[in-house]
Amino acid sequence: MAQEKKDVEQITKREEDFAKWYTDVVKKAELIDYSQVKGCVILRPYAYSLWENIQRILDGMFKETGHENVYMPMFIPESLLQKEKDHVEGFAPEVAWVTMGGSEELTERICVRPTSETLFCDHYKNIIKSWRDLPKKYNQWCSVVRWEKATRPFLRHREFLWQEGHTIHATVDEARQETQQMLRIYADFAENYLAMPVVRGQKTEKEKFAGAEETYTIECMMHDKKALQSGTSHYFGDGFAKAFDIKFTDKDNTLKNPYQTSWGMSTRIIGGIIMTHGDDSGLKLPPMVAPVQVMVIPVAQHKEGVIDAADALLETLRLSGIRANIDVSEQSPGWKFAEYEMKGIPLRLEIGPRDIQNGQCLAVRRDTKEKISLNLADIENSVKDLLEKIQKNMFEEAKENLENNTFTAYTTEELKDIIQTKGGFVKAMWCGDESCEIKLKEEAQVSSRCIPFAQETLSEHCVCCGKPAKHMVVWAVAY
RNA sequence: CGGGGUGUAGCGCAGUUCGGUAGCGCGCUUGGUUCGGGACCAAGAAGUCGCAAGUUCAAAUCUUGUCACUCCGACCA
Numbered sequence: 001m002a003q004e005k006k007d008v009e010q011i012t013k014r015e016e017d018f019a020k021w022y023t024d025v026v027k028k029a030e031l032i033d034y035s036q037v038k039g040c041v042i043l044r045p046y047a048y049s050l051w052e053n054i055q056r057i058l059d060g061m062f063k064e065t066g067h068e069n070v071y072m073p074m075f076i077p078e079s080l081l082q083k084e085k086d087h088v089e090g091f092a093p094e095v096a097w098v099t100m101g102g103s104e105e106l107t108e109r110i111c112v113r114p115t116s117e118t119l120f121c122d123h124y125k126n127i128i129k130s131w132r133d134l135p136k137k138y139n140q141w142c143s144v145v146r147w148e149k150a151t152r153p154f155l156r157h158r159e160f161l162w163q164e165g166h167t168i169h170a171t172v173d174e175a176r177q178e179t180q181q182m183l184r185i186y187a188d189f190a191e192n193y194l195a196m197p198v199v200r201g202q203k204t205e206k207e208k209f210a211g212a213e214e215t216y217t218i219e220c221m222m223h224d225k226k227a228l229q230s231g232t233s234h235y236f237g238d239g240f241a242k243a244f245d246i247k248f249t250d251k252d253n254t255l256k257n258p259y260q261t262s263w264g265m266s267t268r269i270i271g272g273i274i275m276t277h278g279d280d281s282g283l284k285l286p287p288m289v290a291p292v293q294v295m296v297i298p299v300a301q302h303k304e305g306v307i308d309a310a311d312a313l314l315e316t317l318r319l320s321g322i323r324a325n326i327d328v329s330e331q332s333p334g335w336k337f338a339e340y341e342m343k344g345i346p347l348r349l350e351i352g353p354r355d356i357q358n359g360q361c362l363a364v365r366r367d368t369k370e371k372i373s374l375n376l377a378d379i380e381n382s383v384k385d386l387l388e389k390i391q392k393n394m395f396e397e398a399k400e401n402l403e404n405n406t407f408t409a410y411t412t413e414e415l416k417d418i419i420q421t422k423g424g425f426v427k428a429m430w431c432g433d434e435s436c437e438i439k440l441k442e443e444a445q446v447s448s449r450c451i452p453f454a455q456e457t458l459s460e461h462c463v464c465c466g467k468p469a470k471h472m473v474v475w476a477v478a479y
Numbered sequence: 480c481g482g483g484g485u486g487u488a489g490c491g492c493a494g495u496u497c498g499g500u501a502g503c504g505c506g507c508u509u510g511g512u513u514c515g516g517g518a519c520c521a522a523g524a525a526g527u528c529g530c531a532a533g534u535u536c537a538a539a540u541c542u543u544g545u546c547a548c549u550c551c552g553a554c555c556a
Contacts (some may be wrong), residue, residue, distance in 0.1 A: 027490095036550070094555070115556090125523060146555070149480060155556090162556075209556095229556065266556050299515050334516040341516095352515055362515075445552090479556095 011342070013280050025274060026086035029283045029343050039158030043267070047177075047341065047424055049291035051161060051267060057140060057193055058163065058265065061185050067137045067165060072119040074142070076110045078109045080118050084243040087117060090210020094146040096158075112145040117211065117236075117262060120166040121244035124258075131170050131250045134258060137178070138435045141345050154271030155479050162266035168258045170250065172237070179235040182263040183216045186231030194269065195286040196276050198230065199425070199474055201450030202215040206434050209262075213237040219449045219474065221402045222275035225423035227449045227476040230272050233263035237470040271479075276398050283344025286394050287387040295340045296326040296385060299333045299352030309356045313349065313379065316373035318378035322387070341366060346390045347383065349374075367393050381438030387455070406474075412464055415475060416444040425449070425476045429469035431462035440465055446475040 011028055012020040026032055031047035043051065059069070070250050075098065082088045096112040099105060113119065120138065127133065141163045165182060169175040183200060190196045198218035208215035212234040220230045241247075241257035250256045277284040285292050294317055298310040310326055317324035327336050333350070340348055350362040361379070363372045367390050374382045405424030409415035415426050426446070430436060437448050440463075451471045462469045 017550090023549075036547085038547070084553085089556090144556090148553090148555070150550095150554090152549090157556095160556075232556070264556070268556050297515095300513095330514095332514055332516090332518055334514085334518080337515095338517045350515065354515075391524070 010281065011282060014223065014278075018275075020056055021278075021280075022271075022275060022282050023153065025278055025282050027306040031270070031274075031283075032153050037158070039156070040150055041153055041157060043161075045290060047270060050270060050273075050289060052292065053289040054193075054269065055163070058185075058189060059139075059141075061189065062163075062165065065137075065156065065185070067139045067167075070138045070140050071142065072116045072123070072140055075110045076113055076116075076118055078111060079124055079427055081111050083118060083121075084211050084240055087211030087240075091115065091146075094148060096145045096147045108290070113142075114144055114146045115262075115264075116144075116164055117166065117240060118144075118244075120168075120262075120449075121240050121246060124168050124241075124260075125244055125246045128168065128246060128248050128258065130248055133230050134170040134248060135174060135178075136308070137166055137167040139163055139166070144166075152271075154267055154274070157267070160267050161206060162264050165263045167261045168241075168246070169260070169319075169445070170248065170258055172259050175237075175261050176235055179214070179216060179233045179261045179263070182261070183218065183231070183233040186233065186263070186265060187218050189265075190218055190220065190269075191395065192275055193286065193288040194276075195288075195391055195398055196230065196272060197395065197399040199402075199450060200454075201452040201474065203232075203450055204434075204448045204473070205436060206437050207278075207450075209234045211236065211239065212262075213239060219425075219476075220272055220276060221398075221405060221425060221476075222272070222479070223278070223401065224275070225401075225405050225425075225476075227425065227474075227478040228268070228272045228275070229449070229478065230269055231263070231265040234261060236260040236262065244346055247383065269288050277394055278344070282342030284394070285346060286343035287346040287391045290323070290344065290346050292323055292325045292343075293387055294322055294347045294349055295336075295345045296324060296349045296351065297333060297336045297340075298326070298328060299350050299355075302330060303353050305356060306351070306353060310351050313351055313361060313376065316380055317383060320384070322380065322383060337364075347386055349383075363464075365390055367397070382418055405416075408458055409442050409463055409475075410459055410461075412440065412443060415446070415463055419444050419446055419475075419477065423477065425474050427456070427458065427472055427474055428463035429457075429459050429461060429472050430473040431465055431467045432470040433462075433465065433467075436462060436464035440475060444475075446478055449474045449476050449478060 012241045014021045030044050033042040035042050091114045095114055100108040116354045143159050143161050145159050148158050167178050187198050187200050192197050203215040205215055214235040217229050218231045222230050238257040238259050240260050247255045296310050296314050297304045301307050313328045314324055346366050348364045355361045359376050360373050363374050407418045407426050409426050409428045418426050451473050456472050
């Protein structure tokens with residue numbers, strides 16, 4: 001053991017200062033570097049590779065459900081952006097504007113897309129004439145710009161990567177189904193791939209997307225018990241279609257406005273992965289999306305046959321479709337152990353002279369730090385088995401955190417007390433008035449996260465005003 | 480946008496109170512010894528002290544301004 005533990009010791013303890021821990025991890029694990037422009041970060045290969053895995057899986061899910069990828073321009077003329085009133089009002093404060101082209105002042109300001117509803121609408125107007133043209137189920141992978149005042153790596157960038165789905169349908173029913181389907185896909189993805197348990201529900205009027213009729217969300221609980229909105233799906237009704245004058249001739253030979261949806265998930269989810277699973281040793285990545293699932297570490301690699309055996313092991317893993325890597329650098333084994341724990345690699349395989357003699361290697365789980373001897377003869381199966389166990393265990397741990405920190409409140413005082421002393425999600429009844437949401441925000445710093453699909457009748461009265469309650473709402477401090 | 484903190488070598492920091500021409504640890508380079516939990520020895524390389532103006536014989540240090548990062552609040556994915 002060295003006199004000091006270097007990088008890992010330099011990571012602030014989670015309990016000491018969670019925000020500091022987060023930024024430490026993000027930098028030490030080589031996920032990002034800061035750029036010269038506030039809020040615009042450099043996604044380093046490790047983070048980008050993680051994003052590529054997320055993209056690949058989600059993209060597959062979108063394609064399976066009949067969506068097509070497109071690409072829209074990154075610029076929107078001001079007049080176009082302003083067509084839908086609620087939409088502009090929602091985004092206006094954080095839009096970045098282009099006013100010059102070279103040395104010439106533009107006749108009309110051009111906005112850098114904060115989201116692409118207006119572009120899609122303008123395009124749909126051109127290509128949709130008949131019910132036969134519907135539905136259009138489009139998605140695009142791109143970056144968007146929102147001129148945020150306070151920025152944090154992954155959680156709030158000024159430019160961030162995401163996907164935005166935009167669909168248009170002939171009927172209300174079909175559009176509503178699409179909205180629900182996409183929320184289910186996000187929930188499935190978060191839970192089964194990212195090992196992040198979610199609360200599914202609908203946003204209140206106050207919290208819904210600018211221009212939407214209904215907004216649905218999956219809310220996740222971070223390790224510090226704060227909420228993170230991790231994916232959203234919106235039902236627009238025909239509001240945008242009317243504002244943009246999109247019409248089609250239906251089967252009954254009458255002109256109608258179609259119905260639209262949009263839905264998105266962004267690189268913010270990476271912040272969610274970090275804050276859901278990470279610990280004092282650093283990152284902890286779910287095997288399903290980890291850029292490297294298994295790191296092979298040769299021990300006493302200068303000795304005869306060690307590197308060869310390690311390479312053979314690596315090859316076996318790769319051939320069976322496992323994302324594996326090896327570190328044959330001159331760093332000491334101990335350094336490598338700590339390094340890849342910090343980077344959150346789910347499983348480490350140590351192989352040294354002793355193991356080779358016995359036809360074994362030593363597996364060390366990132367999630368439990370448990371050490372297990374594995375036979376080389378059957379290594380790919382035992383590794384796959386372990387990766388599955390790790391994935392499952394990470395989900396269970398996160399679920400436990402969510403369940404153990406979800407409480408019920410019947411009065412504002414109770415709610416306030418829970419948030420102050422314990423934190424977490426608080427389930428409480430709500431009358432439906434925005435004034436109560438505002439009051440709870442002022443008094444307890446919480447916002448309504450969602451009206452969960454899984455409703456319970458906790459009482460007959462609003463937690464805030466005592467009037468008859470309409471819904472059970474999950475309240476929490478949010479990112 | 481308000482309040483706090485920080486900018487000195489790639490990273491983490493000392494030096495600023497009391498101006499005198501920059502130092503420590505890690506990392507990096509080279510050579511050697513090590514190798515099952517962040518190894519050791521030796522020799523090196525590396526800094527317009529965030530930027531700009533001012534005061535001064537002299538500024539990392541004093542003054543003013545400015546920018547960036549970061550944390551906490553109001554707005555958002």
